[in-house]
Structure formats: structure tokens, C-alpha cells
Amino acid sequence: MENQKRLRASTLQQFAAFASLILMVILFSILSPYFFSYDNLITVIKQTSVIGIIAIGVTFVIITGGIDLSLGSVVAVSGVVAGFTLAAGAPNIIGILVGAMIGLLCGVISGFLVAFGDLPAFIATLGMMMSARGMSLVLTKGRPVYLAQNKTFNLVYNYDLFKVIPLPVIYLVIIAVLAHFILKRTAIGRYVFATGSNEEAAR
Known part of the structure; x- marks a missing residue:
């Protein structure tokens, strides 16, 4: 019974976060006609890709129980x-x-x-x-x-693959796949999870 309550609470929290995101998107789209414009979407994608790459790195720290x-x-x-x-x-x-x-x-x-x-x-x-x-x-x-003016920076950050997909998104996907492989398929990944579960036992 207690486990069911925890599961419901966890599901409710996840749903609330997703619902809040949807409401924010709807609100901003109403307040600004440019919210769903191509330029704005590309800018948001590029910025969130950089944040996502950073977040992948700190994920390893959080899994170990650190901060x-x-x-x-x-x-x-x-x-x-x-x-x-x-x-x-x-x-x-x-x-x-x-x-x-x-x-x-x-x-x-x-x-x-x-x-x-x-x-x-x-x-x-x-x-x-x-x-x-x-x-x-x-x-x-x-x-x-x-x-x-830095041509290399423009190529690395501002170039769009097939004129649609920003390169930072490609970097994010590659790094995410690599991080997933390390965590799930290597001894280092198992050690990271073991450290987060029981630091003394992982020594």
C-alpha cells in the first residue's frame, strides 16, 4: 500500500512538471506571435543543447550521490x-x-x-x-x-546540418549516446551506480 502511494506521488510529480511545461508553451505562444518562429526555435534548441551537454556531465556526479x-x-x-x-x-x-x-x-x-x-x-x-x-x-x-569574426566558431556552433538540424544538437545526441554506453555497458558505469547505491561496498 505504501509503495503504491509513493508510485502515485512520483507519477503525479512527473505529470505536474510536464503539464507545467505545456502550459508555459501555450502561454508564451499566446503572448508572442514569434514564439514558434523558426529563428526562435533554433535559438532555443541551440541554447538547450549546450545546457544538455553540461547536464550529461553532472549526471555522473548525481548518480554517485554527489552534487x-x-x-x-x-x-x-x-x-x-x-x-x-x-x-x-x-x-x-x-x-x-x-x-x-x-x-x-x-x-x-x-x-x-x-x-x-x-x-x-x-x-x-x-x-x-x-x-x-x-x-x-x-x-x-x-x-x-x-x-x-571566427569562422571556426560559426562552423561549429551556427552551422545547420541539411539546413535544418543545428550542429549543437548533433553534439548533444552523440555525447548522450556515449554517456549511456559508458553507464550501461562498461565497468566504470557499473562502479558509478554502485558508488551511488553504497559507497562503502563499492570501495
Whole structure:
């Protein structure tokens, strides 16, 4: 009986979230005639694809029973550093690698504090969030980072496959399939689930 109540509550929550989304779409379509325009839909798809890629990464953390509050701020500081690197005239690959290394460094620091410093993930990533956000503001002085016309960026981000499907959507699908394969078909994935289920038993 208790399990049935929990199942109903869970189903109701999922339905409520989906119903809220439908209501928001209907509301925005009424308030703005441009909501369902092609340009607006493409913009929304591109932005949500980037967020989706980031969400896939943090999914691994959540499955292990952890949490990462620093995600948005780390993405920001990585992007800022990559932007400054490209603005200084560095090749695109160097800018990408520098930004990725900054993100990796932030993740290593947070992971070290949690694994070896015995800090709760909430506290460690909260501190990293504030540090990364502060670093971003100091570097940019609160202003956007402007880049000259970058053909590679336009190709990677703004190109539409068959003039219909934005490339970021393709990236999202590929990364999602890869993440699913890792979680379901590899020893690493099983270890991730085992850690979330019982950390001591997974050691």
C-alpha cells in the first residue's frame, strides 16, 4: 500500500512538471506571435543543447550521490579564459584546450577537497562556485568578451546540418549516446551506480 502511494506521488510529480511545461508553451505562444518562429526555435534548441551537454556531465556526479554547485561558474570562467586566449590571437585549438584545462583544474580541486579533504561536496563545490564566479568577474570586469569574426566558431556552433538540424544538437545526441554506453555497458558505469547505491561496498 505504501509503495503504491509513493508510485502515485512520483507519477503525479512527473505529470505536474510536464503539464507545467505545456502550459508555459501555450502561454508564451499566446503572448508572442514569434514564439514558434523558426529563428526562435533554433535559438532555443541551440541554447538547450549546450545546457544538455553540461547536464550529461553532472549526471555522473548525481548518480554517485554527489552534487556540484560550481558547474555554471566553472563553465563561465573556462569560457572567459578561452575567449581571452582566442582574442589574443591564439589558434582555436589552443583556446579550446586552455578553457578545457581550466575546467579540469577546477574539477580536480573540488574532487580533491571531497575525496581527500573530507569536505562535503556541497561545501567544496559551493566554495569553487564562488571562486570561479569571482575570477570571471575580475577577469572581465563585468563586461562581455568580444571576439573578432571566427569562422571556426560559426562552423561549429551556427552551422545547420541539411539546413535544418543545428550542429549543437548533433553534439548533444552523440555525447548522450556515449554517456549511456559508458553507464550501461562498461565497468566504470557499473562502479558509478554502485558508488551511488553504497559507497562503502563499492570501495
